[in-house]
Every structure is written in structure tokens, then in C-alpha cells.
Amino acid sequence: MASLHHVASGDTLRSLARRFFADPELAxxxxxxxxxxxxxxxxxxxxxxxxxxxxRHLVSESDTLFDLxxxxxxxxxxxxxxxxxxxxxxxxxxxxxxxxxxxxxxxVSHHIVYPGDTLRGFAIRWYxxxxxxxxxxxxxxxxxxxxxxxxxxxxxxxxxxxxxxxxFETWEQMSQxxxxxxxLKGLIAAANHLAVDQPPPPGQTLFFPDLAEF
Numbered sequence: 001m002a003s004l005h006h007v008a009s010g011d012t013l014r015s016l017a018r019r020f021f022a023d024p025e026l027a028x029x030x031x032x033x034x035x036x037x038x039x040x041x042x043x044x045x046x047x048x049x050x051x052x053x054x055x056r057h058l059v060s061e062s063d064t065l066f067d068l069x070x071x072x073x074x075x076x077x078x079x080x081x082x083x084x085x086x087x088x089x090x091x092x093x094x095x096x097x098x099x100x101x102x103x104x105x106x107x108v109s110h111h112i113v114y115p116g117d118t119l120r121g122f123a124i125r126w127y128x129x130x131x132x133x134x135x136x137x138x139x140x141x142x143x144x145x146x147x148x149x150x151x152x153x154x155x156x157x158x159x160x161x162x163x164x165x166x167x168f169e170t171w172e173q174m175s176q177x178x179x180x181x182x183x184l185k186g187l188i189a190a191a192n193h194l195a196v197d198q199p200p201p202p203g204q205t206l207f208f209p210d211l212a213e214f
Contacts, residue, residue: 001107001158002211007046013038021053028190029053029209051209052107053191054160056099065092072102084134085159101207104158105139113152119145122154128161135159160191160207165200174200178208 005016013027013036020030028038033051042048057068065088069079083092085101094100111122119133119142126132137145139157148154163174171185178188189196191209200206 001052001109002209003050003052005048005050007042007044007048009044011042011044013040013042016048016050020050022055025193026053026191029187032184032186032190033209033211049211051187051191051211052158052160053209054104054158054207055102057102059094059096059098059100061096063094063096065094068100068102073105078138081135081138081157084132084138087131101159103135103139105155107158108139109156109158111154111156113148113150113154115150117148117150119148122156126156126161127159128163132159158210160209162205162207165202165204165206167202169200169202171196171200174206179211184211 005011005020013030014024017027017030018024030048030050031038031040033049057063057072065079065082066076069082070076073081079092081103082100083089085103088094119136120130122136123130123132127135133145135157136142136154137147139155142148161178163178165174171189172182175185175188176182186196187209188206189200192206194200194206
């Protein structure tokens with residue numbers, strides 16, 4: 001979830017991007033979320049909005065989904081959650097150099113199940129991706145995708161919403177659709193390591209930083 005940061009002496013956009021996102025190149029996203037340019041200097045005492053951007057893991061030659069599940073969640077049995085978040089099917093092969101999304105199970109929100117609720121519905125509502133229902137299943141240690149009942153309290157894992165770019169779609173259109181503000185187009189582009197002065201690539205899946213609490 002998004003948070004506020006009170007700028008301290010020595011803070012820069014790059015140092016804060018490294019601290020909050022583990023990626024100094026996301027300084028441009030932090031700048032865009034606050035109406036700043038990446039080259040702007042910060043002022044001590046200034047309040048910055050820190051959007052939630054799902055952490056990514058750079059895959060090495062020796063990585064497996066099983067090892068990464070153990071590393072990030074302390075449980076190798078959680079590997080299907082990583083597979084679902086990254087659309088990786090059996091036999092769960094990874095490509096060195098690819099970036100894997102690591103859903104957050106610490107900074108989560110919660111949802112009470114109401115009549116008619118389904119994990120598929122939650123996956124579409126929360127992540128814009130029905131295939132993320134498995135993510136919710138494993139995060140809540142459910143026996144099956146249908147193992148929910150009215151009144152049950154579910155964990156909502158932190159993971160950015162996603163959207164597949166349509167033909168002729170613009171940054172402004174996506175920014176208006178997802179944030180109600182076309183001026184946040186730079187945030188979307190920067191968070192996906194793309195240039196806002198180039199058209200968004202049709203067919204590419206983009207991830208949208210969260211600017212508020214769930």
C-alpha cells in the first residue's frame with residue numbers, strides 16, 4: 001500500500017527508490033507520483049507519496065521457483081503463488097535475466113467474504129487478472145479455489161494491478177482509466193521501465209502502482 005515519507009537529510013529520489021523498491025531506476029516513478037522531475041532535488045521536511053510497486057526479483061542461473069518461495073516466504077510449498085503472479089506454468093522453468101513479481105504477504109489488507117464472492121472475482125477486482133485466483137488461494141492456505149464461506153476473513157496479498165495494452169491505446173487513456181488523472185501517465189511508464197514519450201507497446205502487460213491504501 002502507498003505510504004508517506006518525510007524527507008530527511010541525504011535523501012534523494014534514487015536512494016529512496018532503492019530503499020522502497022529495491023531498484024534505484026524507479027526514481028522516475030517516485031518523482032512522477034509526486035509531480036517532480038527525476039532530476040529534482042528533495043527538500044528536508046518535504047512529504048513524499050511513496051506508491052506501492054511490487055518488488056521484482058532478477059532471476060539468476062541457479063534460481064528455481066521452489067528456492068524463491070523458500071527465500072521470500074519461508075515455505076517451498078508457496079511456489080504456486082509465484083507461478084500464478086507471473087503466469088508460469090509447469091514445469092515452472094525460469095529464464096535467467098527475467099524479472100519475477102514477488103507478491104507481498106506482510107503488508108496486506110483483508111476482506112470479509114460476502115454472498116456471491118469468489119476467488120476468481122477477487123482476482124479480477126484486485127489484480128485485473130482472473131489467473132491470480134491461485135495467488136489468493138495459497139496466501140490464505142485454502143484447500144481449493146472454492147474453499148471460502150460467507151463471513152470468512154481473507155488476506156489480500158499486495159500485488160499491482162495489471163493491464164494488457166490494446167492497439168492504439170495511449171498512456172493518457174490508461175492513466176485516466178486507472179487513476180482518473182491523465183497526468184499520471186509518467187508514473188505508469190516509469191514503473192514499467194518505459195519511456196512516456198514513446199507509445200505503449202500493444203500486447204505488453206503493464207503494472208500499475210497503487211497510490212492509496214487498499
